[in-house]
Amino acid sequence: MKVEGGDDDSNGDGNTPLDNIYQKIIYGEGQTDDRLNNLRGEVYELYDTAGKVQFTKYDLKGNSVISTRQLAIDYKNVVNWIDTNLNTNLESDPPFITEARYDALNRVIWSKTPDNSVTEPIYNEANLLETVNVTQNGATKEFVKNIDYDEKGQRRSILYGNNVSTTYRYDKDTFRLLHLQTIRANDDLLQDLYYIYDPVGILPR
Incomplete structure (x- = not known):
């Protein structure tokens, strides 16, 4: 993980360099159709040690309706999610798609997993x-x-x-x-x- 914005050093690492960003969160503001897909204020992309989860659509109450998972290419080593690696470190295979529907109490009433x-x-x-x-x-x-x-x-x-x-x-x-x-x-x-x-x-x- 790389910490940015610290007081001791311009790169935020201080005296202990932290070279790997192993988790990165990108929010939905400014994404394509962010208002239509209720992305504003919600997590849009989550990069972790397994790869990337993209939450492409939410309902009006903030429940994830459609999400996709792409796997990291090099799963044996700790990933480094610097900007230049955000796409090159991911498998090129089609992502795994998950869908869900909810009732008025936010309970899942229907879900589809990647195997359909x-x-x-x-x-x-x-x-x-x-x-x-x-x-x-x-x-x-x-x-x-x-x-x-x-x-x-x-x-x-x-x-x-x-x-x-x-x-x-x-x-x-x-x-x-x-x-x-x-x-x-x-x-x-x-x-x-x-x-x-x-x-x-x-x-x-």
């Missing part, structure tokens, strides 16, 4: 996630058939699309998780976990 899979979460009357459907190659499957919650909104059980189920049991006074059990559709046990806490509520290692 479409995920549609469905929420219950308490605004908690209840089911998840995924469409791949034109076929829709239930990845999560049902999630049940207690009166505090803690998860009591979840039933997956392959009929594997997980149940949760909590302490009645502290509401901490005490027991988690996962079984197959034929009742074969997959995991059976018990949780014990110390007096201040921390799980001992």
Whole structure:
């Protein structure tokens, strides 16, 4: 990382040179159609050690609607995002595109991943996630058939699309998780976990 604008040195590094800019953020003001795509005041490009994420469109509430990811060419070494490297350090392959839609509560109700899979979460009357459907190659499957919650909104059980189920049991006074059990559709046990806490509520290692 290179720090600019310091008082001790014109380049901001002071007595400790920091040669690599491994993260760089560019905001949306001044970008093409920045007003139309709600880019003003939002992150437009984020350069990190994996490459670049570009947020090309936001909704009116600041949720990312369309974003793309390009990977760094030299992933084995720490990148240096100086201006001359912003494009030359990235793979030339088409970027990975992610899209999302939101409801009035800013919950994701539809998303598409780079492999063109479409995920549609469905929420219950308490605004908690209840089911998840995924469409791949034109076929829709239930990845999560049902999630049940207690009166505090803690998860009591979840039933997956392959009929594997997980149940949760909590302490009645502290509401901490005490027991988690996962079984197959034929009742074969997959995991059976018990949780014990110390007096201040921390799980001992």
